[in-house]
Amino acid sequence: MNGDLDHVGRLQAQWARERPDLDTSAMGIIGRLHRLADALHTELRPVFEQAGLSDGDFDVLAALRRAGSPFALTPGQLAETTMITSGTVTKRVDRLAAAGLVTRERVEHDGRVRRIALTEPGRALVDEVVGLHFANEERLLAGFSDLERTRLAHLLTQWTTTLGI
Structure with missing residues (x-):
């Protein structure tokens, strides 16, 4: 048994x-x-990793891409949408900026505030990787029917809501 x-x-x-x-x-x-x-x-x-990114790097790039045009967020907005600390945002942005995937721009109405923006190479990379990522997630869920996936998503949503996360 x-x-x-x-x-x-x-x-x-x-x-x-x-x-x-x-x-x-x-x-x-x-x-x-x-x-x-x-x-x-x-x-x-x-x-x-095949794209030269960590999962955290991808998370920042994806957050910027999801933000829509002009594909830019403040460090605080990035921290909020990725659920990481501002110090971690800084480290990730430093790495991505050094790779030419993001830039830091001054906000017009407040020169002290910087926005993190996707560069064209950053946008192209995240668009490519997100397609591969979603295909990989589909592969991992292939054993579930549409109904099972819907039920599982509902249960997990209910649980995260109950826990306030």
């Missing part, structure tokens, strides 16, 4: 044997999500 269980299922079976008084159903969900998150990170990263 244990041969049919996944890693988390084997852990649950061990706890059931040692502490039958404990309910391990939450562990079954959380443990599998942790394992999935690690596996997904491993599966998603190569697309970015």
Whole structure:
């Protein structure tokens, strides 16, 4: 019977044997999500690496591209939309600017404020990589029907909303 269980299922079976008084159903969900998150990170990263980017670099480029024309955001807006600290934004922008993928521009009404903007090469790169990224995500979800994907998305949205994240 244990041969049919996944890693988390084997852990649950061990706890059931040692502490039958404990309910391990939450562990079954959380443990599998942790394992999935690690596996997904491993599966998603190569697309970015092939383009010479980290996943964080891609996140900044994608945020700028999603912003629409003129494809520019302030560092604070980038921090908010990517959910990273301003210090991390600075490091990523420094790297992307050195690669010629973004520029720092002064905001007309306030010379102290800088906007981070995609360059033409940055826009071309993110447009190429996002297509590859979405195709990779589709590959990772290929085992699910449309209905299963809809249900899973609904459950995950419900959960993130409940947790306020």
